[in-house]
Each structure stands twice: as structure tokens, then as C-alpha cells.
Amino acid sequence: MYKKLERNDQCWCGSGKKYKVCHSAFDDKVLSFAKKGILIPDRGLLKTEKDIEGIKKSAVINMAVLDEVGDKIKAGMSTQEIDDIVMDVTTKMGGIPADLGYEGFPKSVCTSINDVVCHGIPTKDEILKDGDIINVDCSTILDGYFSDSSRMFCIGDVSPEKKRLVDVTKECVEVGLKNVIPWTQIGDMGHAVHEHAKKNGYTVVREIGGHGCGNEFHEEPWVSYVSRPKTGMLMVPGMVFTIEPMVNAGKQEIYIDEENDWTVRTVDGSMSAQWEVEVLVTEDGYELLSW
Ligand code: MF3
Numbered sequence: 345m346y347k348k349l350e351r352n353d354q355c356w357c358g359s360g361k362k363y364k365v366c367h368s369a370f371d372d373k374v375l376s377f378a379k380k381g382i383l384i385p386d387r388g389l390l391k392t393e394k395d396i397e398g399i400k401k402s403a404v405i406n407m408a409v410l411d412e413v414g415d416k417i418k419a420g421m422s423t424q425e426i427d428d429i430v431m432d433v434t435t436k437m438g439g440i441p442a443d444l445g446y447e448g449f450p451k452s453v454c455t456s457i458n459d460v461v462c463h464g465i466p467t468k469d470e471i472l473k474d475g476d477i478i479n480v481d482c483s484t485i486l487d488g489y490f491s492d493s494s495r496m497f498c499i500g501d502v503s504p505e506k507k508r509l510v511d512v513t514k515e516c517v518e519v520g521l522k523n524v525i526p527w528t529q530i531g532d533m534g535h536a537v538h539e540h541a542k543k544n545g546y547t548v549v550r551e552i553g554g555h556g557c558g559n560e561f562h563e564e565p566w567v568s569y570v571s572r573p574k575t576g577m578l579m580v581p582g583m584v585f586t587i588e589p590m591v592n593a594g595k596q597e598i599y600i601d602e603e604n605d606w607t608v609r610t611v612d613g614s615m616s617a618q619w620e621v622e623v624l625v626t627e628d629g630y631e632l633l634s635w
């Protein structure tokens with residue numbers, strides 16, 4: 345995993361520099377945490393400058409897609425029409441929708457309305473109504489690099505209760521971002537997210553979380569938003585992962601619709617919201633890559 349390099353070897357990061365003037369001190373720092381029993385990322389999870397540029401270019405498309413959906417989304421529109429926008433904008437900009445065909449997922453985007461927690465499948469029969477809240481979760485591949493982010497949209501006149509859930513869920517992501525602190529553990533970040541949801545009377549889904557992302561769609565680590573402090577992987581500069589808590593107005597329990605084996609709903613029928621960002625850990629905090 346952490347193959348020991350000699351001082352004059354070429355650095356593992358691809359910089360072309362000698363190890364001793366490149367990542368040698370950095371590796372020593374990472375390994376000092378491992379010695380304390382803290383889980384550290386494989387080197388393969390640390391993105392190079394080239395990787396980061398690639399992910400950012402992919403994210404330009406991902407965010408343009410979500411912008412376009414935001415401009416067009418309205419009552420009376422089908423979720424299939426959202427899927428059409430995603431396919432159209434993504435491919436015109438040279439990308440590929442990452443969802444399409446992923447583990448057999450049949451469409452280009454996930455559209456999750458009201459009590460649907462995630463992985464809603466767009467169809468032409470599902471029509472957005474005044475008062476609905478919907479998550480549109482979009483992921484793009486460009487030149488082999490993955491971007492992943494999602495946004496909530498309120499359709500027409502939404503009840504104050506739904507609006508508050510949408511707003512607090514966004515705050516949960518903001519709280520998560522503030523807690524992306526290099527050389528601390530990812531469980532601290534997830535814990536902070538959970539506390540913010542709880543403080544507002546909400547629950548957070550336990551079984552589905554975030555993930556490393558960038559060179560693959562889903563990489564390590566798996567990211568929980570109901571985690572304990574001082575647990576989970578060390579957040580090391582160069583890691584890229586998503587913050588994407590699923591927040592329920594009622595109970596945390598969920599189930600998967602057996603009709604399609606994808607759509608996840610709240611057991612109690614309560615409303616559920618989610619926002620997702622993709623974030624790079626930096627030396628002094630974080631950089632947003634996709635939102
Ligand atoms: N975009 C989702 C995520 O945030 C993954 C969707 S997978 C799909 O990780 F197959 F349902 F599209």
C-alpha cells in the first residue's frame with residue numbers, strides 16, 4: 345500500500361521530481377496517523393493536478409446540466425423531460441451521463457420527488473405538480489473523469505414544512521463543508537452533519553451515503569452522515585469525495601421499491617431531501633469541484 349521509496353526515486357505522484365523533494369515528508373505525515381491506528385487513504389485515492397483538472401472539466405458539464413434543469417423545471421413537466429435535458433446538454437458538451445447503465449440503472453439521471461429518498465427513475469408518466477420537492481442527482485463522465493452533484497428544486501408553491509426541510513438539508517451540506525479539515529477524520533465531518541439535522545428535528549439516512557469520486561464513479565471511502573467523531577478515514581489533501589446527506593422529515597427508515605429495485609422511499613412516507621457536492625481536500629480546507 346505505502347511502498348517505501350528511496351530518497352532519489354521518482355515520486356509516486358507523477359510530478360517527475362525526486363521523492364525526497366516531493367512527497368517524502370507528506371508520506372511521513374500520513375504514516376504518522378496510521379501508526380496511531382487511524383485509517384489512511386491509499387495513494388491511489390490522492391488526486392494529481394491532472395486528475396483535478398479533469399474532474400473540474402467534467403464538473404463544468406455537470407453543473408451546466410443542473411443549471412439548465414433549474415431554468416426549465418416546472419409543474420406539468422415529466423421527469424422523462426428532465427432526463428432528456430440531462431442527456432441533451434451532457435452529450436452536446438462532449439460528456440456521458442454516468443448514471444446511464446450504471447449497475448443497470450436505466451436512465452441518465454435520478455429524479456427523486458417528495459418521499460423518494462434517492463434513485464428515482466425518470467418516466468414520462470411521472471408529472472411534476474405544484475408543491476412538489478424534487479432532487480435531481482446528476483453525474484457526468486468526461487475523458488474518464490467523474491463529477492457528481494445534486495440539487496433540490498421546489499415546484500411552484502411549496503409548503504413551509506417542505507421548504508424548511510430543503511433549506512436545512514442544504515445547511516447540512518454547508519456544515520459538512522466547514523468540517524472538511526485536512527488531517528482530521530471524515531467521521532467528524534459526518535457527525536457534524538448529523539448534529540445539524542437532529543437539531544432541526546430531522547433524521548439522516550444511515551444505509552446510503554457519499555463516496556470518493558473522480559477517477560471512478562464510486563471510490564473509497566464510503567462516507568456516512570451519522571458517523572461518530574474520531575472515526576473513519578483521515579482527510580488527506582488530494583482526496584475527493586461527495587457530501588450528500590439524505591435528510592428525512594420523519595423517521596430514518598427506508599425501503600427499496602421492489603417494482604424496479606432502485607427507487608428508495610421513506611418507510612413512514614415522510615418527505616426526504618438531499619443536496620450533493622463533490623469536494624477536494626486541500627492543505628488548508630477544501631475546494632468545491634461540483635455543486
Ligand atoms: N448519483 C448518485 C450518487 O450520488 C448515484 C446514482 S447511481 C444510479 O452517488 F445508478 F442510480 F444512477
Ligand code: CO
Binds near residue numbers: 492554586588620
Ligand atoms: Co454521489
